[in-house]
Amino acid sequence: MKSTTSRRDFLSAGLALPVLNAGSRMALWQSPQNPVSSAPSSPAKLSYRTLGHTGLKVTTVGFGCMITSDSSVVQRAVDLGITYFDTARGYQHGNNERMVGTALGSKRKQVVLSTKTEARDKAGQLKELDTSLSELNTDYVDIWYIHGKSSPAEIHDDMIEALQLAKQQGKARFVGISTHSGQPQLLPWMAQKGVFDVVLTAFNFSMDPGVQQAIDTVAKAGMGVVAMKVMAGGSRNQKLAQSGAMLAALKWVIQHPNVATTIPSMTDMDQLEQNLKAMEGAFSEGDQKLLAAHLERIQPFYCRMCGKCEGACAEGLPVADVLRCLTYADGYGQFALGRERFLELTSEQVAVRCGDCAECTVKCPYGVQVSSRMARAQELFA
């Protein structure tokens, strides 16, 4: 797919606030094609969108139940008006589905409920769906996803047959795929295939602009888009630390008009109430500043594993691999593991000293300071 937005445009418009200008893409984001509406009767100010051609009305903030341990948080979310709840067969070996089923109880039909299957073939998928329905205490799910695929090659015809059969049998109203990576290839394929209703995709402010373009493609084809990993997550160097940054990250995703809903993880009442605030106001200049500051902080260090540096080092160093070693040590506090991985490089690679090069031949498109980071890795591990 031809890129129409450069990474530089994306970053400068969305996040690098000091160079933000009036003609940026932000203006488009703040004038959504599918404007958010409010529900005046609800105690919390909620906003809704339509989930593609499914016609399902969903709150722009949904609920990712994955790590929720107490049903009271789900129950309160239902009472506060959240309408989208997501779980998966594989979460806590099925215990999460059971918790969600118990929490929703008689209110199950008031909400849009999705689950996922990781089974590798049609028979396994359909068996898992029956188990999911039993654990969720319902006779249908609103959306049933194939769990965690990154490329069309991973999705076999019999998997799609299972989805269609589930729809015919009334066990799933709509079907889709969930994905954490490979969106620029996978999503256009899904749009072209014409058998999927919804995609659940990782999407946040730190990602490659190609993901946003892929989302726009499937939305144009009528598919519903649900966003996950909306707060970026990651290591201790990458986590959103500043007060208000998580809310800003959620608002950044919501203000994208082609995203119908989001599923941030929530474990307690405070997080729930905090996330609901994302529906109350537009993504603001203050939010931009928070996220820009975060990206500014991690940019020199944060390797997005985009692969653009592959083969670029004149000394033949595998730059991304060395940066990952450094992430083990600096990001996760696991020096031994970082060193262990570093010493798996060839002896020639271990012997390279970046300080000996007059100029670094590797230019990271995201601004990682490759030369100094590599030198640090060599100083730490070699």
Added chain:
Amino acid sequence: MRASHLVLLPILLAAGMACAQDYLSCQLVPGWAQSGPKRQYTADNLYDYKDGAAEGYLSYGFTRMQGVDCKLGGITLTIDVSEMADADSAYGMFAANRDPRLPIARIGMGGQIQPQSAQFAKGKYYVEIVAIDPNPNGDRTAELRAFVTGMQQRLEGRDTAPEELDWFPKDDLASTRLVPESVLGLKQLKRGYVATYKQGQAFIAVEASPESASEVLKQLRQRFDGASSVAVGDEAFQAKAPYLDGICIFRKGRYLGGYANLPSPQEAASRAAKLAASIP
């Protein structure tokens, strides 16, 4: 040191290191052969393997995972060993993922073997084995048990469950688990053990000091309208709360404990008193 000792030392060291990794060998059970290379994941790429479920591992202090596939005939066993932050976290991971409707077997700190899967925790290790069987209803209990037995003998570390679990009253106890954050959905209760009963739930959380525990109790009390003091432990309150019904939370030393989801605050306080008495 004699020259012969110098020769032997590296051999012994190598043997020791090999032994430490022996738990992840298909040859633990005769007839099985490794299929494909071993795999290894850390906290920053576990998503590549576990997708969204990776967050569950991370919440229990996951540091790394090593895995291997073993094959015999048409059956493949996918074996993954996760190293968690500590033994309590490994047990917490097991308790979160076990089927609470089935009993816990005496495997390491605790385990379960089902027809097509097995899991157990020992020391800081959390082990999962999944059978990939052409027959979706096949019973692979025997094969799983053989690997579990071999692995638990080779894995180092504690083989007793966290002592806090013994403090919960046993009558009508359905299951116990370690909640890694927000016990009872309350942010102030950062991490703790939760026991689920036929009716109601109990919890035990530990703070760094009696003073910090007292501060948390104060913050919790402010959350509940109409909370009233009650004589349980060193200090306590009871309340009737939305979503948690009758609740009583107490402090004893640096421990916080209590009951929730009971018909009345008085009943919660009565049961909380018994729990407080069992905390040393």
